[in-house]
Amino acid sequence: MNICIIFFFTICILLLWVTIAGKELYPFSHYPMYSGPHDLKNIGVFRIAIEKKDGNIVWWQSEFYRYPEYSGRKLQQLWEARNNNQQQEVFLQLERHRLLISILQIMKKENINADEYNAFHIIERTINSDLKPVNKTVEIIPLNRLKR
Amino acid sequence: MILPELFNTNAPDNSTGMFARLFCALLAVLVSFNFVKQYRYFLTQPLKLYGKGPRLLGLLLLPALNRYQFLTCGAGFILCLLLVVLNMYPYIAIAIALICYFLYFSQIISLAFIQRKANLIPIVLLILLFSPSLDKPLHFPSSTWELVLIKIVLIQVYFSAAIQKIRHSGLGWLNGQYLQAYLIENYIWTDRNAALAIASNTIFCAILSTLVLIFELTFGLVLFLPQLTFIYVGFALLFHLGTLITMRINYLKYLGPVYLVFFTDLAFRLKTVIGL
Structure with missing residues (x-):
């Protein structure tokens, strides 16, 4: 019984600690998701679209939808870093190149034939005062540049 | 207790x-x-x-x-x-x-x-x-301590989420604008109209934000007032369904089995009824 009591309180203390300290101690977590302040004016995401051979442009959709979101966020970070720090241009370009190749590999594993597409379009998506999405193409990257 | x-x-x-x-x-x-x-x-x-x-x-x-x-x-x-x-x-x-x-x-x-x-x-x-x-x-x-501890573990998920909201956003969380912004951000990722429909109504967002925070902070009451259990479990189900529909956040799948901790009495009753 003593072991059970010690165990009981150990778990309680761990739970209390991660909650109060705001720390991760996997699998104990403090669940901070969606808790910070957020402002409509600052909303802007980078989404990845793919241009088909016939010129149509479609959003990159993955069965595992966090991939497009994660990749978009990463591209946005790299874009902002590039604008703020011109000296690391080459490094940031390489990082972006590596990320786009990873996307191509994921597409291939999801049986999407990259040969049917011409280019990646990186699109900045914001929202206007009527809550309508506004799309702005940030960059177009031909796929043959990545496949080389 | x-x-x-x-x-x-x-x-x-x-x-x-x-x-x-x-x-x-x-x-x-x-x-x-x-x-x-x-x-x-x-x-x-x-x-x-x-x-x-x-x-x-x-x-x-x-x-x-x-x-x-x-x-x-x-x-x-x-x-x-x-x-x-x-x-x-x-x-x-x-x-x-x-x-x-x-x-x-x-x-x-x-x-x-x-x-x-x-x-x-x-x-x-x-x-x-x-x-x-x-x-x-x-x-x-x-x-019975095991089931009490499992309930505490489950309660901590919500209680901690509430504490983080208060820590990072303060009472500003209650005005609904943060929730509205999260919903809209989700909408521009996914084009899900459910998120947009809720986000379009700031008052509704404020009510939802307040309800969610109260729910998360007080879920622990089920330990001391078991008669409230099914009200809270029902709200939790609605809450997770809501986040699944609007934001594709699916807690039901792997958190669902833990909720069975509230259903052991019912299972025993069913067992008796069936005659096992």
Whole structure:
């Protein structure tokens, strides 16, 4: 019984600690998701679209939808870093190149034939005062540049 | 509830054993249903994009597995859960299931419906491992601290989420604008109209924000006022359904089995009605 009591309180203390300290101690977590302040004016995401051979442009959709979101966020970070720090241009370009190749590999594993597409379009998506999405193409990257 | 009482009193039936069987059965079914999808995700090599998996207790880096090891751990996990259901070597089965859990789930932790959403599984398994009632027949009297601890673990998910909201946003969280912004951000990722429909109404967002915060802060009341249990469980279900529909946040899948902790009495009643 003593072991059970010690165990009981150990778990309680761990739970209390991660909650109060705001720390991760996997699998104990403090669940901070969606808790910070957020402002409509600052909303802007980078989404990845793919241009088909016939010129149509479609959003990159993955069965595992966090991939497009994660990749978009990463591209946005790299874009902002590039604008703020011109000296690391080459490094940031390489990082972006590596990320786009990873996307191509994921597409291939999801049986999407990259040969049917011409280019990646990186699109900045914001929202206007009527809550309508506004799309702005940030960059177009031909796929043959990545496949080389 | 007085603490010494918690460790010295027994329930007339083996509620912990009943919960263990229900929990493991449902979890085995859920993992089996998602087995192929999880394997497909593993094949996309998420560790390459996201980097190394989590460190156990912040210390131990869990190893990357190849596809055969991954499949073996997943199958081993399901098999061990089934052994617990059948009450065959339950302690050994839970111990192996725990090891398999960490090896298997750490490979695919970046998958949207896993991430932190499966975190309670190993904690619950660990609690069951320490339970003296696990291998007793269901009609035997059993200790009750295990179920109380599992409820505390579940309550912490919501309580901590509320504390983080207050810590990071203060009372500003209640005005609904933060929730509105999160919904809109989700909308521009996904084009889901449900998110936009809610976000278009700021007053509704403020009401929802307030209700969610009150719910998260007070979920712990179910420990002291069991008559409130089903109100809170019902609200939790609505809350998770709402986040699933509007934001694609699916806590129901791997948090669902933990909710069975509130249904052991019902399971015993059903067992009696059926005549088992």
